[in-house]
Amino acid sequence: MLSPLLVFLKNWTLPLAMLAGGIGFPIFRNLSFLTPYLIFTMLLLTFCKVPLEDLKFRPVHIWLLVIQIGGAIAVYSVLSPLNVLVAEGAFICVIAPTATAAAVITDKLGGSAGSLISYTLLANLGTAIAAPALFPLIHPLSHEMSFSMAFLIILQKVFPLLICPFIAAILLRRFTPGIHKILTSYNETAFYLWAVALIVVMAQTVNTLVNEPEDGWTEIWIALAAGAVCCLQFYIGKRIGSRYRERISGGQSLGQKNTILAIWMAHVYMSPITAIGAGSYVVWQNIINSWQLWKQRKNIKAGLVDPAKKEV
Numbered sequence: 014m015l016s017p018l019l020v021f022l023k024n025w026t027l028p029l030a031m032l033a034g035g036i037g038f039p040i041f042r043n044l045s046f047l048t049p050y051l052i053f054t055m056l057l058l059t060f061c062k063v064p065l066e067d068l069k070f071r072p073v074h075i076w077l078l079v080i081q082i083g084g085a086i087a088v089y090s091v092l093s094p095l096n097v098l099v100a101e102g103a104f105i106c107v108i109a110p111t112a113t114a115a116a117v118i119t120d121k122l123g124g125s126a127g128s129l130i131s132y133t134l135l136a137n138l139g140t141a142i143a144a145p146a147l148f149p150l151i152h153p154l155s156h157e158m159s160f161s162m163a164f165l166i167i168l169q170k171v172f173p174l175l176i177c178p179f180i181a182a183i184l185l186r187r188f189t190p191g192i193h194k195i196l197t198s199y200n201e202t203a204f205y206l207w208a209v210a211l212i213v214v215m216a217q218t219v220n221t222l223v224n225e226p227e228d229g230w231t232e233i234w235i236a237l238a239a240g241a242v243c244c245l246q247f248y249i250g251k252r253i254g255s256r257y258r259e260r261i262s263g264g265q266s267l268g269q270k271n272t273i274l275a276i277w278m279a280h281v282y283m284s285p286i287t288a289i290g291a292g293s294y295v296v297w298q299n300i301i302n303s304w305q306l307w308k309q310r311k312n313i314k315a316g317l318v319d320p321a322k323k324e325v
Contacts, residue, residue: 030208034215041216048277051210055113056178058203061196067127073257074132082143101283102235102290106242109275110136114207115265124261132266137175152283210273218292236293243297
């Protein structure tokens with residue numbers, strides 16, 4: 014049986030990770046080189062856990078992908094006439110795919126983890142194709158570089174990072190089932206890797222705020238825009254999911270983003286200040302997630318929810 018301290022740490026992993034990253038940013042910002050490895054590992058563990066026969070694409074996934082890609086374009090189009098940096102910050106928060114740890118939280122909330130993982134694969138594929146196509150139009154790598162060249166440069170970095178974990182999971186399952194079985198035994202590892210990643214990305218965000226300040230108001234507007242699109246995506250995802258009896262997985266699929274990837278893309282392909290959007294999205298989405306997990310624990314304790322009952 015877990016001690017009260019361990020229970021507390023387990024229940025409040027997300028906010029504690031954000032706090033640690035914010036306070037310890039002078040140290041943890043130096044771990045940003047881990048970002049691609051964390052992304053790859055979390056995706057690999059996520060894809061290894063689900064049998065290929067459980068990866069079933071449904072109409073709800075197509076609607077969510079349309080909102081993810083089309084919504085990113087719409088948000089940028091609306092905000093760019095007002096402030097380009099705010100528009101870029103909001104755009105990166107929408108175009109980013111579903112977080113790998115979202116399946117764990119979805120399962121804890123009683124949602125369909127299988128459906129969410131299916132969408133995670135689709136969302137990664139969509140981002141791997143859409144991001145290289147849209148980034149050069151929004152923020153050119155160089156005014157002397159053609160669109161096709163910029164597209165290929167971004168594609169060769171983003172596509173393998175998002176798609177190779179799925180291919181690796183398939184190969185491990187087929188040729189090294191022993192290693193695959195070991196990886197699948199780490200049921201909640203992705204959740205705690207997400208916590209480690211939270212520490213790193215929060216440190217990066219605070220470091221940007223401290224060392225690359227704008228006029229003050231720009232950072233505030235970027236953070237507020239990220240909060241607005243975060244709430245909208247959770248809301249729209251739940252509304253779309255409700256139509257297909259997947260309210261929880263729909264909300265998490267669209268609302269819980271791979272902010273590690275988003276911050277990395279913002280730093281590499283956009284103005285560093287726009288990473289504040291994805292960094293603040295970490296706070297917004299995990300406030301929502303922490304509240305949802307607390308409410309779920311409260312309802313289970315009160316006997317209002319059966320923890321064994323899932324959406325699908």
